Amino acid sequence: MIEKFAYGRPRKDLRIDDCEGSCEVQVIGVNTILQLAHPGAPVIYSSVPMSMDITTGSFGGALPPGNLVVAGHIQMAEHYDLPFFSGGHGSSSKIPDPQAAYEKALSAYTMFLAGADFLGGPGLLESFTVLSYEQFMIDVEMFKMMGSMLEGFPIDEESLALPSIERVGHEGHFMGDKQTVDTLRRMWRPGITDVTSYATWTAAGSKSVIERAHEEARRILSSHQPEELPSAVHEEIRRLLREADKHNA
Numbered sequence: 531m532i533e534k535f536a537y538g539r540p541r542k543d544l545r546i547d548d549c550e551g552s553c554e555v556q557v558i559g560v561n562t563i564l565q566l567a568h569p570g571a572p573v574i575y576s577s578v579p580m581s582m583d584i585t586t587g588s589f590g591g592a593l594p595p596g597n598l599v600v601a602g603h604i605q606m607a608e609h610y611d612l613p614f615f616s617g618g619h620g621s622s623s624k625i626p627d628p629q630a631a632y633e634k635a636l637s638a639y640t641m642f643l644a645g646a647d648f649l650g651g652p653g654l655l656e657s658f659t660v661l662s663y664e665q666f667m668i669d670v671e672m673f674k675m676m677g678s679m680l681e682g683f684p685i686d687e688e689s690l691a692l693p694s695i696e697r698v699g700h701e702g703h704f705m706g707d708k709q710t711v712d713t714l715r716r717m718w719r720p721g722i723t724d725v726t727s728y729a730t731w732t733a734a735g736s737k738s739v740i741e742r743a744h745e746e747a748r749r750i751l752s753s754h755q756p757e758e759l760p761s762a763v764h765e766e767i768r769r770l771l772r773e774a775d776k777h778n779a
Contacts, residue, residue, distance in 0.1 A: 557603075638669075694709045
């Protein structure tokens with residue numbers, strides 16, 4: 531993976547188009563050297579949206595200029611037919627709060643809509659320097675919501691459900707119809723998102739999303755057991771490591 535930190539610095543490449551071009555030259559240059567040394571080596575194009583705070587000169591993660599630069603890199607990766615990994619979905623906030631929410635949502639959805647194949651950064655705060663378990667759970671929830679929206683929706687005979695409409699008629703309801711139940715199983719469902727009424731929410735303790743995320747993180751850490759990799763996968767990993775050692779000897 532060739533990764534470039536798309537950081538607008540206080541010189542010529544402060545402009546978004548200049549930063550876009552200078553980053554592009556570096557990535558293509560590195561890939562050229564890589565292909566000369568290892569022809570046909572698979573490559574993932576990657577960059578991280580970093581921007582200079584014009585009031586202090588310090589860097590910040592997932593600010594609008596950096597997001598725009600990475601969106602441009604995604605388009606260039608598509609031009610070269612390379613998969614793209616975006617290191618976005620960060621925030622300059624120090625804690626899981628409204629600032630983290632809007633910065634992360636804006637940066638992540640920008641990358642997805644631009645066509646990124648992979649997106650990193652869940653749980654990261656303070657410009658990619660701090661990892662929060664609570665923020666991680668919130669980000670996973672956002673990823674699932676965005677993924678559901680990006681899938682779109684079909685318009686075909688099954689989705690129009692004309693047979694179901696005929697079965698139910700104008701006096702029935704669809705909640706007991708098999709097609710409705712099958713559709714509901716495929717729909718997005720809330721994890722730590724609260725969609726209950728105010729009365730139900732207060733009766734359950736008036737927990738914030740951060741509190742619910744904290745509880746979910748503790749539950750996973752205390753109970754999750756990772757699945758064992760199949761023996762064939764273990765053998766393939768060992769084979770790749772042997773080839774790498776032989777090549778690097």
